[in-house]
Amino acid sequence: MTPKVAVPKVTVLGAGGWGTALALSLLRAGNCEVTLWARREDAAQELRSRRENVPYLPGVPLPPELHITSDLTQATAKAELALAVTPSVGVPELLSALPHKLPLVLCAKGLGPGGERLSELARAQGFTRLAVLSGPNHAEEIGRGLPAATVIASHDAALAARAQALLQSASLRPYTSSDPVGVELGGVLKNVLAVAAGMVDGLQLGDNAKASLLTRGLPEMARYLAWAGAQPGTLYGLSGLGDLMATATSRHSRNRAAGEALARGGQPEQGGKVVEGLRTARLLHDWGEQHGTELPIIHAVSRVAAGEWTPQRAVEGLMERAAKAEA
Numbered sequence: 303m304t305p306k307v308a309v310p311k312v313t314v315l316g317a318g319g320w321g322t323a324l325a326l327s328l329l330r331a332g333n334c335e336v337t338l339w340a341r342r343e344d345a346a347q348e349l350r351s352r353r354e355n356v357p358y359l360p361g362v363p364l365p366p367e368l369h370i371t372s373d374l375t376q377a378t379a380k381a382e383l384a385l386a387v388t389p390s391v392g393v394p395e396l397l398s399a400l401p402h403k404l405p406l407v408l409c410a411k412g413l414g415p416g417g418e419r420l421s422e423l424a425r426a427q428g429f430t431r432l433a434v435l436s437g438p439n440h441a442e443e444i445g446r447g448l449p450a451a452t453v454i455a456s457h458d459a460a461l462a463a464r465a466q467a468l469l470q471s472a473s474l475r476p477y478t479s480s481d482p483v484g485v486e487l488g489g490v491l492k493n494v495l496a497v498a499a500g501m502v503d504g505l506q507l508g509d510n511a512k513a514s515l516l517t518r519g520l521p522e523m524a525r526y527l528a529w530a531g532a533q534p535g536t537l538y539g540l541s542g543l544g545d546l547m548a549t550a551t552s553r554h555s556r557n558r559a560a561g562e563a564l565a566r567g568g569q570p571e572q573g574g575k576v577v578e579g580l581r582t583a584r585l586l587h588d589w590g591e592q593h594g595t596e597l598p599i600i601h602a603v604s605r606v607a608a609g610e611w612t613p614q615r616a617v618e619g620l621m622e623r624a625a626k627a628e629a
């Protein structure tokens with residue numbers, strides 16, 4: 303009799319749109335058993351009974367083999383790997399409830415309460431096996447199995463390769479990277495520029511304005527990434543430019559839609575869905591002031607999001623800056 307080979311178990315922590323899409327991606331890859339953890343038992347029950355994530359990923363069936371629980375101990379007990387996919391504000395609480403030996407792939411695109419990288423928070427809490435996953439990946443498309451690429455970055459090459467092997471499928475192509483700082487921050491900063499792009503859409507300023515704004519946003523991203531110690535080329539990969547292109551132009555992007563709503567005088571956050579770029583804009587704005595670093599577009603988004611400037615005032619402010627060379 304051939305001995306039974308244990309199937310690896312992977313848990314996805316966070317049952318919003320992105321957590322659900324990643325759980326489906328792991329199932330499609332077919333190399334592990336997958337558990338999806340929801341913070342609230344009523345949400346877990348709803349997912350189990352409807353077999354659909356109606357609030358966050360409607361129209362995508364959840365197959366019967368997807369385990370769903372709100373019991374964190376049960377979700378992580380036998381997991382060889384966990385994907386942390388709550389919004390960034392929920393990450394500190396999640397980390398404090400997890401065993402430090404659990405290998406973690408951080409998938410949120412936001413910063414900690416004091417502007418820390420989420421991987422910095424995790425390391426400070428005692429986690430040693432850490433990776434980040436980021437790229438041009440709208441949950442609405444990945445959830446439906448449309449083809450996409452992403453990046454899994456870690457100083458722990460074996461962990462990045464393992465996560466890559468567990469996620470690689472006909473519809474998702476994960477690359478590995480040894481620059482977790484650059485990969486994590488690309489997804490964080492592009493959200494702010496996506497809000498700005500949404501404002502351009504809302505104000506109907508045209509394609510030239512949007513291309514100019516996004517291109518001039520890149521040096522702002524580069525300044526922050528350089529300060530954080532990222533490798534310079536990472537900004538121009540999938541997790542930087544790639545995600546910026548996807549988010550700033552997509553009908554799916556909550557960040558872009560939030561900017562559009564702000565420009566039209568509406569509410570930026572709708573349906574309980576997280577808009578990371580609004581909070582990130584303020585944290586980066588504060589960092590820029592502290593370090594004397596010019597971040598004019600990020601600064602403008604932060605002012606508009608805080609209700610301190612009108613979107614028109616932000617445009618004037620950007621257009622009336624002193625003349626300078628492009629570099």
Ligand SMILES: NC(=O)C1=CN([C@@H]2O[C@H](COP(=O)(O)OP(=O)(O)OC[C@H]3O[C@@H](n4cnc5c(N)ncnc54)[C@H](O)[C@@H]3O)[C@@H](O)[C@H]2O)C=CC1
Nearest residue numbers: 317318319320321341358388389392410411440441575576
């Ligand atoms: N939606 C997308 O296409 C993508 C999202 N991301 C990032 O993934 C993270 C999660 O985003 P989504 O899944 O889209 O969010 P979502 O807005 O679809 O859902 C948020 C989920 O998190 C839960 N939640 C809220 N606060 C929580 C907390 N304190 N602790 C635990 N759970 C909490 C909510 O109940 C809900 O299930 C964000 O950082 C986002 O930027 C990254 C790539 C793609």
Ligand SMILES: O=C(CO)COP(=O)(O)O
Nearest residue numbers: 437438439440555556557
């Ligand atoms: O990060 C994303 C796509 O890569 C999702 O962007 P939004 O949060 O703006 O929807």
